Amino acid sequence: MLVEAAARVLAEEGPAALTSRRLAAEVGSSTMAVFSRFQNMAEVRRAVREEGFARLDARLDTLPTMDDPVANLVATGVMYFAAGVANPHLYRAMFLDRPPQDDDLGAGTYQRLVALVRRCVIAGRFPAAQESLVSVWAAQLWSMRHGMVIMSVAELLPNEQARFVLDDMTLRLLIGYGDDPDQARRSIEHGNRAAAEGERP
Incomplete structure (x- = not known):
């Protein structure tokens, strides 16, 4: 409850609004309950990011390894989009609230994407790739997916249109x-x- 409330405050009002008193009020508790779990607001913000990436990785973990590596790459993009849209406050807090310099919580998720791109290269689907391009292409794919989630959660594009654009951009990049x-x-x-x-239960 504390993490969900913190994500909502961060997403809607920014880090300055996140205080122990505000967080306690959001969950109908006391500041003592907040500090029994977290030492300070920096720990709360980190917990929000941890929860966000844990949910994202758990969602991606449901995908099997397919014979078609490009299909695997595409499926992770679809799941990424779905995770962001399903948890808009958490997603905003994960990516729009500047993390501390030593925060590397998204590194594992990014390396998963790098590995998927490399698998496509090894399979011969991206024949012109050099090793130096693998991380560049992973960054391009992530930024594309991130952009579509932001467009959707900001209600600049309906989900269906954002998904269409995601597929079209993916095709052009591939x-x-x-x-x-x-x-x-x-x-x-x-x-x-x-x-x-x-995504089915």
């Missing part, structure tokens, strides 16, 4: 990385199906 257009389209369809299955 082709740009050297993938065959027809294979890329099939992988996007396969990845979307896999993600939808992973």
Whole structure:
């Protein structure tokens, strides 16, 4: 409850609004209850980010490793989008609240994406890739997905339109990385199906 309330305050009003008194009031408790769990507001903010990345990684963990590495790459993008849209306050707090310099909570999630891109390269789907481009392409894919989540949670684009744009941009990037257009389209369809299955209870 404290983490959810903190995420909501951070997302809607920013870090300056997050105090022990405000957090206690949000959950109908006392400041003593806040400090029995957290030493200070910096710990609260870190807990919000930890929870956000834990939920995101748990969602991505539901995806099986597919024979088609590009479909795997696509499916993670769909799941990433779904996680952000499902937890808008948490997502805003994770990415729009500046983390401390020593905060590397998103590193594991990013390295997962790097590994997926590298798997596509090894499989020959991105034939023109150099090793130095793998992390660059992972950053491009992440920024694309992040942008679509932000557009959606800010209500600048309806979810369905944002998902259409995500698929279209993904296709264009895959082709740009050297993938065959027809294979890329099939992988996007396969990845979307896999993600939808992973989202079912």
